[in-house]
Amino acid sequence: MRVMLLIGALAMAVVIAVATSGVSQVVSNSTNPAAGGNILKMSCNAAIGPWEASRDGSARGQADAARLNEEQRNIVARIISIGQERKLPPLAWQIAIQAGMTESGLRPLNYGDRDSLGIFQMRPSMGWGTPAQVTDPTYAINKFYDVLLKVPDWENKRPGDSAQAVERSAFPDRYHNWEPMATFLLGELGQITDPAGCGSGAGEFLLASNAAGIAIEFTKQQLGEPYLWGGNGPDAWDCSGILVKAFGAAGVSIPRVANDQYEKGGAHLPVRDAQAGDLIFWATDTANPRTVHHVAMYLGGDEYIHAPQTGDVVKISKINWDYYELMPLAVRPGV
Numbered sequence: 001m002r003v004m005l006l007i008g009a010l011a012m013a014v015v016i017a018v019a020t021s022g023v024s025q026v027v028s029n030s031t032n033p034a035a036g037g038n039i040l041k042m043s044c045n046a047a048i049g050p051w052e053a054s055r056d057g058s059a060r061g062q063a064d065a066a067r068l069n070e071e072q073r074n075i076v077a078r079i080i081s082i083g084q085e086r087k088l089p090p091l092a093w094q095i096a097i098q099a100g101m102t103e104s105g106l107r108p109l110n111y112g113d114r115d116s117l118g119i120f121q122m123r124p125s126m127g128w129g130t131p132a133q134v135t136d137p138t139y140a141i142n143k144f145y146d147v148l149l150k151v152p153d154w155e156n157k158r159p160g161d162s163a164q165a166v167e168r169s170a171f172p173d174r175y176h177n178w179e180p181m182a183t184f185l186l187g188e189l190g191q192i193t194d195p196a197g198c199g200s201g202a203g204e205f206l207l208a209s210n211a212a213g214i215a216i217e218f219t220k221q222q223l224g225e226p227y228l229w230g231g232n233g234p235d236a237w238d239c240s241g242i243l244v245k246a247f248g249a250a251g252v253s254i255p256r257v258a259n260d261q262y263e264k265g266g267a268h269l270p271v272r273d274a275q276a277g278d279l280i281f282w283a284t285d286t287a288n289p290r291t292v293h294h295v296a297m298y299l300g301g302d303e304y305i306h307a308p309q310t311g312d313v314v315k316i317s318k319i320n321w322d323y324y325e326l327m328p329l330a331v332r333p334g335v
Contacts, residue, residue, distance in 0.1 A: 061180030065188065072106040073189070075119060075137060080190045082141045090192045091155060096144050097182040098175045099163035108135050120144050120167065211250035211334045212277020218246040219297055219305050222314045227307045237307040237314060239295050243279065246297070252334040259283075259292040262327065267335035272321065274330035276300040280319070281327040292327065 068076070076097055083093040100106045103121040112121045118135045122128035122143065133139045144166060148154055151165040159182065160175030169175075186192040219242060228236035233245055240258045247254050254265040262281045271280055278298045284291040296306030299316065307314045320326070 061182075061184030064178070064181035065184050068106065075100060075106040075108070076185050077189055078137050079141055080186075082138070083145065084190075086142075086145060088145060088149075089155070090186050090190060091159065092145060092148060093190060094179075094182040094186055095148060095154070095159045095162045095166075096141065097185060098159055098178040099144065099167055101178040101181065102163070102169075102174050103167065108137050108140070110135055208275040208277035208332050209334050211247055211252045212275075214250035215243070215246040215252075215333070216277055216297065216299065216305075218249045219243070219314070222307075223305070223316070225307075225314050227309055227312050227314070229310065231307070239307045242307050242314065243295060243297060247333045250334070254333050258295040259290050261295055262289050262292045262329075262331060265331045266333040268329040268331060271326065271328055271330045274298040275332075278330040278332050280304060280330050282323070282325040283327055284325065286325065286327055289327075298330065 079096045079100065080093050083090070083096070097106070100119045103116075104112075104119050106119065108118050109121070110117060112118075115123050115125050115131075117124070117131055118140045119137060120134075120140055120143075122134040122140060124131050124134060128134050129139060129143060134143070147166045148162060151157075151162055154162040154165065157165070158176070159179060160173070160177075163175040164172040167175075222233070222237060222242060225233075226236045227238060229238050230241070231237040232241045237245075240256060240261055243261065244254055244256055255261050258281065261279060262283075265279060269278070274280055276299050280296055280298050281292045282294040283289065284293060294306070294308075296304040296317075298304050298319075302319050302321075303316050304319055305314070305316050308317075
């Protein structure tokens with residue numbers, strides 16, 4: 001392991017197929033609170049909240065929600081209650097909230113562009129319903145959900161992208177603007193503490209997957225044990241060996257060596273979007289995954305746990321996000 005003391009800049013954008021909203025694949029989570037009460041289980045998706053305290057999303061979402069008047073909040077409550085009645089996951093509610101806020105400011109408008117009307121600015125001339133129907137919140141919300149459920153793979157898209165698939169707006173990026181607010185409202189009005197469906201947190205930080213909590217606990221139990229090249233425990237470890245055993249304890253198999261863990265260890269996501277339990281990597285050439293020489297487990301709060309190098313011990317360190325050897329993607333095992 002090379003000593004990482006130099007500060008540099010990440011010099012190359014690596015073109016890899018990664019979903020712009022976060023993780024490119026998702027993992028089901030049996031601890032998701034939406035799974036109760038016969039509500040369909042969501043998937044763990046890094047694109048939606050709750051937002052870490054280190055980001056501005058939570059504060060922005062709360063501020064946007066505070067500006068809503070009683071009529072708008074009642075519409076949100078209706079979106080959520082109908083979603084619950086239909087046993088739809090909270091992600092569906094979020095999509096509808098973002099679409100409604102973008103199209104009408106969450107109001108049942110009796111006017112709009114051409115013959116667009118109602119919360120979602122549905123057009124009677126395009127088959128959405130009669131003017132009386134599309135301006136009725138209950139009809140409009142149910143109609144929105146009906147169309148959403150026909151959108152291919154909507155559960156795995158960023159919420160604003162799914163809203164666009166329903167609305168087919170000429171300005172598709174507008175829906176993303178209300179992502180923080182919608183996420184906040186899921187918690188405030190929908191009583192959903194884990195909109196992402198990723199399970200309980202590690203302190204204030206969201207766990208990456210079901211396996212992450214077990215893997216983190218296993219690794220922390222090895223704190224202070226010595227580094228040994230090729231070490232597989234139980235009393236000495238190298239950087240990749242400890243992670244093989246950690247995720248093995250959670251029933252997840254990952255490759256033995258660091259560069260294989262980067263390429264084949266799970267789903268990729270931008271390293272800046274890493275959550276507790278995700279793997280982060282360093283390489284001599286960030287454009288070439290075969291040069292990965294170190295791996296660690298991210299803990300949240302800019303901290304990671306790892307077995308560093310000969311003469312050192314398993315420990316927790318602070319990450320330098322600008323270090324020039326830091327790989328641009330993190331890996332989520334078990335996905």
